[in-house]
Amino acid sequence: MATFTRGFGGRRRDRDDTRLPPGQTLVADWPVMSAGATPTVTPETWSFSIRTESGLHEWSWDEVRALGVEDVTVDVHCVTHWTKLDMPWRGVPLDKLFAQVDTALGHCMVHSFGGYTTNVPLDELLGGRSWIAFEADGAPLTPEHGGPARLLVPHLYFWKSAKWVRGIVMHGEDEPGFWEQNGYNMHGDPWKEERYW
Numbered sequence: 001m002a003t004f005t006r007g008f009g010g011r012r013r014d015r016d017d018t019r020l021p022p023g024q025t026l027v028a029d030w031p032v033m034s035a036g037a038t039p040t041v042t043p044e045t046w047s048f049s050i051r052t053e054s055g056l057h058e059w060s061w062d063e064v065r066a067l068g069v070e071d072v073t074v075d076v077h078c079v080t081h082w083t084k085l086d087m088p089w090r091g092v093p094l095d096k097l098f099a100q101v102d103t104a105l106g107h108c109m110v111h112s113f114g115g116y117t118t119n120v121p122l123d124e125l126l127g128g129r130s131w132i133a134f135e136a137d138g139a140p141l142t143p144e145h146g147g148p149a150r151l152l153v154p155h156l157y158f159w160k161s162a163k164w165v166r167g168i169v170m171h172g173e174d175e176p177g178f179w180e181q182n183g184y185n186m187h188g189d190p191w192k193e194e195r196y197w
């Protein structure tokens, strides 16, 4: 009996382990990780902008959602070593916004209400790899998890998924955001353990 239980648990762990990047540990809960206070943002006061060499492109809450909301299930990996598997999210892929914007600049600085910033190469936000997310686990994002809207870039460490996201400024060079200025990696691929400088 005990042997069967241990064997079953072992097999399940093995299957999950293939989805666990090096140095990560599975969690069932969803920790809150914020560098500062939670800003008060509502769908009415929220908007999203992309600043390029040609100027400012801006979308309201309704305009972003009208671009096409999709449901995705992804794994998220925090640099502080926790991983949460199979999280259901709902949001609009960044592809939809960048389809309306022309830019020759390749580097994004993501800005949040409250002042948080993080840098991501443009091509890593495209190709169905990032979303402006409004819901997680079947419910609107709570304020502490970035509601009403946050970036979701699950293939990079979770610090790149800016909560209370409000826009992107395009740059010609890769520049460090908030955590990147404080020792975190410029890129942040969890499979390569790109944690710190």
Ligand SMILES: Nc1nc2c(c(=O)[nH]1)N[C@H]1C(S)=C(S)[C@@H](COP(=O)(O)O)O[C@H]1N2
Pocket (backbone or CB within 6 Å): 030, 031, 032, 033, 034, 035, 036, 078, 079, 112, 113, 114, 116, 144, 145, 146, 158, 159, 160, 161, 162, 163, 164
């Ligand atoms: N605006 C903002 N976004 C942020 C952060 C933050 O402090 N401020 N923390 C980052 C970090 S380090 C992580 S691990 C995740 C945590 O998201 P959660 O609190 O929903 O788990 O948000 C990221 N996005």
Ligand SMILES: [Mo]
Pocket (backbone or CB within 6 Å): 033, 078, 079, 080, 158, 159
């Ligand atoms: Mo984090």
